Amino acid sequence: MTQLHTLTLTDLAKGLKAKQFSSVELTKHFLNRIEQFNSELNAYITVTPELALQQAAVADAQRASGNDGLLTGLPLAHKDIFCTDGVLTTCGSKMLSNFVAPYDATVVSKLKQAGVVMLGKTNMDEFAMGSSNETSFYGAVKNPWNLSKVPGGSSGGSAAAVAARIAPAATGTDTGGSIRQPAALTSLTGIKPTYGRVSRYGMIAFASSLDQGGVMCLSAADAAMLLQTMSGFDENDSTSVDTPVPDYIATLNQPLKGLKIGLLKEFFEQGLSPENAKPVRDALAVYESLGAQLVEVSLPNLPLSVPTYYVVAPAECSSNLSRFDGVRFGYRCDSPRDLMDLYKRSRGEGFGAEVKRRIMTGTYVLSAGYYDAYYIRAQKIRRLITDDFANAFKQVDVLMGPTSPTPAFDIGAKVDDPVTMYLNDIYTIGANLAGLPAMSIPCGFLNDLPVGLQIIGGHFAEAKLLNVAHVYQQSTDWHKRMPARYA
Amino acid sequence: MSLSRSDVENIAHLARLSITEADATVYAGSLSKILGLVEQLNSVDISQVEPMAHPLAGQVQRLREDQVSAEGQREKFQRNAAKVEAGLYLVPKVIE
Numbered sequence: 001m002t003q004l005h006t007l008t009l010t011d012l013a014k015g016l017k018a019k020q021f022s023s024v025e026l027t028k029h030f031l032n033r034i035e036q037f038n039s040e041l042n043a044y045i046t047v048t049p050e051l052a053l054q055q056a057a058v059a060d061a062q063r064a065s066g067n068d069g070l071l072t073g074l075p076l077a078h079k080d081i082f083c084t085d086g087v088l089t090t091c092g093s094k095m096l097s098n099f100v101a102p103y104d105a106t107v108v109s110k111l112k113q114a115g116v117v118m119l120g121k122t123n124m125d126e127f128a129m130g131s132s133n134e135t136s137f138y139g140a141v142k143n144p145w146n147l148s149k150v151p152g153g154s155s156g157g158s159a160a161a162v163a164a165r166i167a168p169a170a171t172g173t174d175t176g177g178s179i180r181q182p183a184a185l186t187s188l189t190g191i192k193p194t195y196g197r198v199s200r201y202g203m204i205a206f207a208s209s210l211d212q213g214g215v216m217c218l219s220a221a222d223a224a225m226l227l228q229t230m231s232g233f234d235e236n237d238s239t240s241v242d243t244p245v246p247d248y249i250a251t252l253n254q255p256l257k258g259l260k261i262g263l264l265k266e267f268f269e270q271g272l273s274p275e276n277a278k279p280v281r282d283a284l285a286v287y288e289s290l291g292a293q294l295v296e297v298s299l300p301n302l303p304l305s306v307p308t309y310y311v312v313a314p315a316e317c318s319s320n321l322s323r324f325d326g327v328r329f330g331y332r333c334d335s336p337r338d339l340m341d342l343y344k345r346s347r348g349e350g351f352g353a354e355v356k357r358r359i360m361t362g363t364y365v366l367s368a369g370y371y372d373a374y375y376i377r378a379q380k381i382r383r384l385i386t387d388d389f390a391n392a393f394k395q396v397d398v399l400m401g402p403t404s405p406t407p408a409f410d411i412g413a414k415v416d417d418p419v420t421m422y423l424n425d426i427y428t429i430g431a432n433l434a435g436l437p438a439m440s441i442p443c444g445f446l447n448d449l450p451v452g453l454q455i456i457g458g459h460f461a462e463a464k465l466l467n468v469a470h471v472y473q474q475s476t477d478w479h480k481r482m483p484a485r486y487a
Numbered sequence: 488m489s490l491s492r493s494d495v496e497n498i499a500h501l502a503r504l505s506i507t508e509a510d511a512t513v514y515a516g517s518l519s520k521i522l523g524l525v526e527q528l529n530s531v532d533i534s535q536v537e538p539m540a541h542p543l544a545g546q547v548q549r550l551r552e553d554q555v556s557a558e559g560q561r562e563k564f565q566r567n568a569a570k571v572e573a574g575l576y577l578v579p580k581v582i583e
Contacts, residue, residue: 239548
């Protein structure tokens with residue numbers, strides 16, 4: 001029998017449906033691989049074997065009685081930012097190292113209802129603040145392609161778990177690139193949907209005008225299957241948008257003849273060396289051979305994405321994270337002298353260095369006298385960037401460019417300089433500021449490390465993005481490569 | 488824009504974060520660097536631009552009636568608290 005972990009989620013679904021293997025067998029296979037490999041990768045914070053086997057048995061029973069759906073019995077890992085009822089939910093932080101969520105996030109409950117089996121909770125940068133998964137209270141995650149490299153972040157545990165085939169797919173969240181950049185660095189397909197497409201209820205907040213949940217998996221077809229179930233209106237999320245969810249799978253194979261692809265001029269000019277650009281340019285040539293037309297487009301304000309983001313995101317984070325006060329949940333310091341001491345030391349001891357840096361940046365830009373100069377100015381430039389995107393989509397169907405300026409870097413290489421670390425997000429932040437859906441798909445290698453192609457679409461153009469990615473994956477095999485150690 | 492150690496100590500107080508003196512010096516350096524990066528925003532004329540708070544044009548935050556929509560689960564929620572007694576959250580004495 002084919003090794004189950006080498007199959008895509010789409011093929012695993014077919015195998016379950018055809019009763020070639022049961023969900024319990026499949027789940028045991030992945031639990032065994034977690035047991036074998038997780039200690040060297042540090043991809044999971046929590047593994048839930050008993051719960052997984054119990055859910056798998058229920059899924060098998062549903063299939064036996066004919067009450068099964070497309071996802072019934074498929075295992076999956078959740079980023080530890082999603083609340084899971086009765087299961088530790090840490091957000092990668094000491095602050096929540098004792099937090100057992102009292103309810104399920106909507107994403108979790110939707111997938112659970114569809115019969116998906118949860119393998120465990122994946123490691124991440126603390127409160128999703130980081131681009132290398134090195135800010136986690138639970139330690140750095142290793143890149144399965146090279147254990148001395150970072151897997152990217154903040155969804156680094158999800159990326160490493162899927163790349164090493166110790167989960168067939170995983171959820172992620174993306175505030176400034178946290179799905180796409182780790183997907184690029186570990187050769188996965190990752191999609192951040194449109195702002196408001198996937199409910200954020202029970203997804204621990206970082207920056208509320210930017211955060212969006214999505215998936216990381218082995219192909220666009222896999223992403224379509226999961227996103228179909230995860231998307232949709234939720235009255236529990238006040239930013240959830242009440243727009244029908246199209247059939248993502250039905251349109252996967254639409255031909256790309258006549259597709260207009262905009263090449264982001266600024267992306268190719270800014271911080272991208274020719275050797276880094278090569279796999280991306282090769283992918284664009286494939287699209288041309290598939291009948292697409294390439295048009296260079298300029299988004300003049302896009303180079304201001306990083307400074308804009310590093311005002312808006314910390315401002316929102318300083319507000320969101322004020323809820324962690326050591327009183328109702330989360331870490332509390334020992335023997336506080338008074339209430340002020342309780343607040344200050346619980347937060348000072350419970351948050352890590354990067355989270356504190358962002359809270360302080362946000363506190364500063366929102367403080368009296370600086371609010372207009374920083375926060376309002378950034379919000380205005382955010383509009384200019386968003387308008388640039390809107391103008392581009394008048395000329396083209398999708399935008400393409402690199403996902404990340406370099407392949408995976410060494411663990412420890414950028415931890416001492418926040419600004420250098422922040423510039424990793426230079427190509428991904430724009431889509432978050434404008435609320436646009438965006439993907440990263442594998443498009444080649446540089447020095448044996450994966451390179452990602454980024455595809456950005458207009459609002460609610462997820463079906464188009466998945467189609468554009470899927471057709472490419474039908475004529476290339478980059479997405480099928482796997483790290484030899486975990487094959 | 489360059490921040491001093493005492494600026495950082497003031498910000499940390501506003502943010503209710505205890506930080507050591509040594510950390511305050513380190514943060515003064517890194518926060519100054521971040522504000523240096525942010526200075527690029529001054530290069531654009533924004534006099535005619537409206538600030539943007541929501542990424543989807545025309546979307547407004549939905550409001551709902553302030554009423555109970557789920558059964559009380561106080562015990563379950565309070566299991567995550569450091570100190571509770573008789574259904575109440577305990578904190579150090581606030582009024583002398």
